[in-house]
Amino acid sequence: MSHAQHGSHAGAQVRLGCIADDFTGATDLANNLVRAGMRVVQVIGVPSQPLAVAADAVVVALKSRTVPAPEAVAQSLAALHWLRAQGAGQIYFKYCSTFDSTAQGNIGPVAEALLDALADVPGGDFTIATPAFPDNQRTVFKGHLFVGDMLLNESGMQHHPLTPMQDANLVRVLQAQCQRQVGLIDYQVVAQGEAAIRARIAALRAQGVGLAVVDAISNADLLRLGPALKDLPLVTAGSGVAIGLPANFGITPSDQASALPAPSGWQAVVSGSCSQATNRQVAAFIQSGRPALALDPLHIAARQAAGADVVADAMAWAEPLLGQGPVLIYSSADPAAVKAVQGQLGVAAAGALVETTLAAISRALVQRGVRQLVVAGGETSGACVQALGIRQMQIGPQIDPGVPWCFAQTDAAPAAGLHLALKSGNFGTDDFFIKALARLA
Numbered sequence: 001m002s003h004a005q006h007g008s009h010a011g012a013q014v015r016l017g018c019i020a021d022d023f024t025g026a027t028d029l030a031n032n033l034v035r036a037g038m039r040v041v042q043v044i045g046v047p048s049q050p051l052a053v054a055a056d057a058v059v060v061a062l063k064s065r066t067v068p069a070p071e072a073v074a075q076s077l078a079a080l081h082w083l084r085a086q087g088a089g090q091i092y093f094k095y096c097s098t099f100d101s102t103a104q105g106n107i108g109p110v111a112e113a114l115l116d117a118l119a120d121v122p123g124g125d126f127t128i129a130t131p132a133f134p135d136n137q138r139t140v141f142k143g144h145l146f147v148g149d150m151l152l153n154e155s156g157m158q159h160h161p162l163t164p165m166q167d168a169n170l171v172r173v174l175q176a177q178c179q180r181q182v183g184l185i186d187y188q189v190v191a192q193g194e195a196a197i198r199a200r201i202a203a204l205r206a207q208g209v210g211l212a213v214v215d216a217i218s219n220a221d222l223l224r225l226g227p228a229l230k231d232l233p234l235v236t237a238g239s240g241v242a243i244g245l246p247a248n249f250g251i252t253p254s255d256q257a258s259a260l261p262a263p264s265g266w267q268a269v270v271s272g273s274c275s276q277a278t279n280r281q282v283a284a285f286i287q288s289g290r291p292a293l294a295l296d297p298l299h300i301a302a303r304q305a306a307g308a309d310v311v312a313d314a315m316a317w318a319e320p321l322l323g324q325g326p327v328l329i330y331s332s333a334d335p336a337a338v339k340a341v342q343g344q345l346g347v348a349a350a351g352a353l354v355e356t357t358l359a360a361i362s363r364a365l366v367q368r369g370v371r372q373l374v375v376a377g378g379e380t381s382g383a384c385v386q387a388l389g390i391r392q393m394q395i396g397p398q399i400d401p402g403v404p405w406c407f408a409q410t411d412a413a414p415a416a417g418l419h420l421a422l423k424s425g426n427f428g429t430d431d432f433f434i435k436a437l438a439r440l441a
């Protein structure tokens with residue numbers, strides 16, 4: 001990748017090195033760090049080269065949440081070694097705010113492997129664990145995780161297809177995944193602030209506890225927790241704890257942190273998400289009178305079977321329109337339509353067909369001069385980022401909670417750079433697409 005060589009700030013000190021167990025979770029964490037004043041770069045997987053731009057924090061986006069635990073450990077350790085080589089003094093292992101994990105992990109095994117690897121660093125015998133994210137209604141009290149007003153195991157998460165969460169007691173959940181003893185820093189302690197939290201950590205250490213779940217029910221709790229974590233080489237948490245860490249490095253909120261290069265080129269939206277919020281956003285875009293091209297997976301399959309090039313079809317539609325304003329290309333559909341397609345093609349095959357097609361369309365759009373691209377859908381975003389050959393993204397201003405504008409180099413438009421907004425399913429207001437593109441201008 002050419003951009004790895006021409007960065008002018010290579011070697012700048014990275015303060016916080018983050019390891020995220022999935023792609024949109026990485027962006028969520030990066031967004032919180034940027035809002036607290038850090039300049040943040042997100043990298044896709046563990047890079048093979050040093051970081052090419054200046055950043056206070058780097059988030060390595062892995063896909064390690066549900067892979068077998070030994071694989072998650074190996075990926076996370078590779079990320080740790082790369083982050084330490086970039087100078088990161090503190091490591092942040094980021095997982096989901098609903099503590100998504102199986103009976104085997106991977107939160108416990110990864111946290112312990114990171115502790116093992118940091119054993120030679122002062123303070124590397126202990127870490128905390130808390131998915132608390134009050135802005136998103138995730139709170140922890142007496143070690144129990146609440147989603148809104150519900151205990152985790154009554155929140156719907158008990159039915160998750162990959163990581164069913166059937167116990168809200170995080171001390172118990174984490175202990176089942178760990179060799180080390182797991183303890184609790186409860187609300188009474190957190191409410192008293194830094195000194196009390198530090199004293200509790202010292203007491204737990206003396207008892208041989210290696211990891212402690214931390215209660216937090218508000219951002220004020222997280223901001224009280226932050227200074228007490230200053231000397232820990234490893235922090236494990238959801239994205240919430242991030243709001244209290246930048247101050248430890250003397251960093252305060254500033255617009256500078258989210259500054260991106262000036263936008264250029266044409267605008268487009270690609271949507272492969274069929275979530276309710278996305279369907280409303282697609283409808284709002286169409287209602288605004290802007291051009292939109294619907295892709296029907298069955299039609300794609302038939303055209304491809306006949307030897308046609310569906311990407312060329314889409315470009316023939318888009319090219320004359322791009323100069324006039326944003327265009328939307330979407331496969332988003334309501335649940336009944338999705339079911340019908342899945343019934344004919346199979347769930348996995350339908351998903352893969354649409355993802356591959358939209359990813360190729362994204363690349364073709366950028367090759368034709370689109371430089372501001374909104375992508376809707378978590379899996380769809382992953383496919384598009386991969387097709388665009390993107391290895392790292394600079395994180396910019398927030399559009400809606402959890403969704404920032406990003407800037408990346410792509411081999412689909414060498415030397416130009418691309419502004420990119422990756423929106424996971426249910427994020428964003430109904431006017432998200434127009435708002436995002438207007439915000440950039």
Ligand code: ADP
Pocket residue numbers: 272273274275278296297331332333337338341342350351352353354355376377378379380381423424425426
């Ligand atoms: P979200 O973030 O809303 O979950 P994703 O992109 O992660 O969105 O997942 C949507 C999945 O549905 C993708 O695999 C996508 O390819 C697939 N898909 C998109 N449109 C359709 C459709 N019309 N019929 C069937 N599957 C679709």
